[in-house]
Amino acid sequence: MYTDWLWFGEVGFRGVFTKVLLTRFVLFLVVGIVVGAIVWLAMLLAYRARPVFVPVSGPNDPIARYRTTVMSRLRLFGVIIPVAIGILSGTLELTEPIPKGIGVHVQ
Numbered sequence: 001m002y003t004d005w006l007w008f009g010e011v012g013f014r015g016v017f018t019k020v021l022l023t024r025f026v027l028f029l030v031v032g033i034v035v036g037a038i039v040w041l042a043m044l045l046a047y048r049a050r051p052v053f054v055p056v057s058g059p060n061d062p063i064a065r066y067r068t069t070v071m072s073r074l075r076l077f078g079v080i081i082p083v084a085i086g087i088l089s090g091t092l093e094l095t096e097p098i099p100k101g102i103g104v105h106v107q
Contacts, residue, residue: 004017028093029090033086035085035086035090036085037082037086039085039086043082
């Protein structure tokens with residue numbers, strides 16, 4: 001990355017390299033926030049549409065342990081999962097070879 005910065009400076013296009021980095025960072029933030037918000041909204045709607053009283057099949061119900069764990073730490077799961085998926089989505093956006101808005105402000 002540092003050698004790219006030096007090379008673009010040597011050929012007189014350091015502003016282009018800075019613009020590429022800024023565009024990638026902004027795309028990372030936008031994609032991460034949008035995807036995280038969509039996942040959070042989906043989780044909120046799923047939580048509100050859940051059945052409040054779920055019948056338990058017995059003392060050996062394997063799902064009951066997970067249900068009680070998730071319900072006791074609802075805010076933790078409701079924040080960490082959308083943030084993690086948002087960060088992963090933003091990172092995937094960074095792997096695109098050419099940012100979408102790079103040619104917008106060419107001089």
